[in-house]
Amino acid sequence: MPELIWKGKDKVINHHQEVPVKTLDHQYTFGDENEVSTGNKIIHGDNLEALKALLPQYEGKVKCIYIDPPYNTGNEGWVYNDNVNDPRIKKWLGDVVGKEGEDLCRHDKWLCMMYPRLQLLKRLLANDGVFLCSIDENQYHSLKIVLEEVFGKNNYLGSICWKSRNTDNRVKTRLSIDYEYVIVSSKGAPIHGRFIDRSNFKNQDNDPRGPYVTDPLTGKATKEDRPNLHYNICNPETGDVFYPDPSRGWITDRAGYEKLLADNKIWWPLNPKTGKTRKKRFLSETEARMPVSSFWADIKGQTGADELDQIMGERVFAFPKSADFISRVLDIACDNNSLILDSFAGSGTTAQAVLNLNNQDGGNRKFILIEMMDYAETITAERVLRVMDGYGEEGKRVDGTGGGFDYYTLGERVFDDEGNLNEAIGTEKIRQYVAWTEKLPAIEADEHPYWLGERDRTGFYFYYDPERLTVLSLDFLATLQRKNEGYLIYADSCVLDAGFMRKHNIRFKKIPRDISRF
Incomplete structure (x- = not known):
């Protein structure tokens, strides 16, 4: 498989493993008076660190990832700096790549910048999830090779080519590039596909198998090429004979036709002189979703800015994608109960697309947006807020979609430089982190102060106290009221006999040594 080599690759190829895990600090909830998590998240912070912060809770759980990274056109004038020269990216390159980073071309x-982020995105993607990335010709070929390296060549599903703008008559080359791509990868799963309108399925002859449509019985091979597909067929009730098209024949041989006839799947025309025999295809045998074309010429690519202007009341973003475009991308990528992640959130169009789709089909999609720029709250979150609440003046008022989201910023590291727990983040966040590492969705309420939750009939306890050393002993076991088939207990040390622990199905994990690192 071809491998793309660039200056600095050796410094970043494993960098995603070195990124420290930080906490996500909840700032506020919009749309929920009781401050209960909405399931939707908007995170302000560097997306590399934010992706790492999501791993404990969401590794392997995101059904759809759509990103619209900077296209690297060299244009310095956009609000979202598209030349990868943001001071934070420059500092990161200096820290990670070192002196060599000063000599890198754009x-x-x-x-x-992209490689470690793609590695973390892959870890967050579910095994049956789909990854999609918008890009144009500036980096398409490089990105495709890198994605094949990250996800595997066999997991490249294809590229959607879509008409993103009208022809630009100002280009000096006189060749206006009017299209962009969406590269589609996965971990082996197909995309969801396009919805097919089934309203044309009827049941005119009261077939007990229900509604159906009819498909041509005509094939695509000449008699010279496939003589077994050229034979006469007869309606057993009327005696009418139907002859094959000499240039096409039938879709199946005589044995196949006899099986269709025995299954009552042959549809006979009322007028044999003008009509043709056809094959019944029942609604019950038809998938609700079908393959989607990779060529989209009917998308309005230049409506995103006007759409955002209407929501915000002024021009705040130059070239956002339209909500209709991203809605279509998400609709063909995943089902209506999916978690969707966008780690280059920009103005927040992905969230609007999710909310619009839920309104259309009653779905329960959830979104996670990550935006590193300072406008994460004033533009990204504000746009989502207005879409949920409704926007526009009287006469042009757009009703709100409803819903809510939780707004987060990046907090401190979970572990310090020596690998010890960072007590500054607080005991509750440490407990939550450990619960996620053990695949416990949430800490269950319980009278026992060190209880985390239960999974596979095993009770989990995190016996941690920042003020003293904790010991797994008989005295501690005596405090446990719940009866489980097994126990997994974190503590600073353990004095129980190994045979006793095996007999009572107790596992010990030492703090902090045995706490999983991501």
Whole structure:
């Protein structure tokens, strides 16, 4: 398989493993008076660190990832700096790549920036999930090779080519590039596909198998090429004979036709002189979703800015994608109960697309947006808020979609430089982190102060106290009221006999040594 080599790759190829895990600090909830999590998240912070912060809770759980990263065009004038020269990216390159980073061309910088983020996105993607990335010709070929390296060549599903704008008559080359791509990868699963309108399925002859449509019985092979597909067929009730098209024949041989006839799947025309025999295809045998074309010429690519202007009341973003475009991408990528992640959130169009789709089909999609720029709250979150609440003046008022979201910023690291727990984040966040590492969705309420939750009939306890050393002993076991088939207990040390622990199905994990690192 071809491998893309660029300056600095050796410095970033494993960098995703070195990124420290930080906490997500909840700032506020919009749309929920009781401050209960909505399931939707908007995170302000560097997306590399934010992706790492999501791993404990969401590794392997995100059904759809759509990103619209900077295209690396070299244009310095956009609100979202598209030359990868943001001071924070420059500092990151200096810290990770070192002195060599000063000599990188913009393509090297872009690939250095993208590679560790793609590695973390892959870890967050579910095994049956789909990854989609918008890009144009500036980095399409490089990105495709890198994605094949990250996800595997066999997991490249294809690229959608869509008409993103009208022809630009100002280009000096006189060749206006009017299209962009969406590269589609996965971990082996197909995309959801396009919805097919089934309203044309009827049951005119009261077939007990229900509604159906009819498909041509005509094939695509000449008699010279496939003589077994050329034979006469007869309606057993009327005696009418139907002859094959000499240039096409039938879709199946005589044995196949006899099986269709025995299954009552042959549809006979009322007028044999003008009509043709056809094959019944029942609604019950038809999938609700079908393959989608990779060529989209009917998308309005230039409506995103006007759409955002209407929501915000002024021009705040130059070239956002339209909500209709992202809605279509999400609709063909995943089902209506999916968790969707966008780690280059920009103005928040992905959240609007999710909310619109839920309104259309009653779905329960959830979104996670990550935006590193300072406008994460004033533009990204504000747009989502207005879409949920409704926006516009009287006469042009757009009703709100409803819903809510939780707004987060990046907090402190879970572990310090020596690998010890960072007590500054507080005991509750440490407990939550450990619960996620053990695949416990949430800490269950319980009278026992060190209880975390239960999974597979095993009770989990995190016996941690920042003020003293904790010991797994008989005295501690005596405090346990719940009866479980097994126990997994974290503590600073353990004095129980190994045979006793085996007999009572007790597992010990030492703090902090045995706490999983992501």
